[in-house]
Amino acid sequence: MRQTFIVSYDVSDPKRLRRVYQLLRGWGDHLQLSVFQCELNARELVELRSALAELIHHDQDQVLFIDVGPVEGRGSTSIESLGQPYMCPERHAIVV
Secondary structure (H helix, E strand, O other): OOEEEEEEEEOOOHHHHHHHHHHHHOOOEEEEOOEEEEEEOHHHHHHHHHHHHHHOOOOOOEEEEEEEEEOOOHHHOOOOOOOOOOOOOOOOOOOO
16 A cells, blocks of 8 residues: 655755755655655655665754655645645656
């Protein structure tokens, strides 16, 4: 079952910051500066956490994973906003 996660990061080095951002672009939707929405199953969550663990310096950086629920259900409606409305990113299939 796929879960929706909010992944937020605070990385102190600009070079590592870019690498974390580029990695997360392949796993989810960029919502704000250091915030992504990722829909992951259990295996993908382990893979993403492992890849991030290799990029960051554990004594200087932080990555937070917030589980907001199943993709089918609460996970798709649990994000609310103040100010500009939250728009769920459009997904397009790319056939190679």
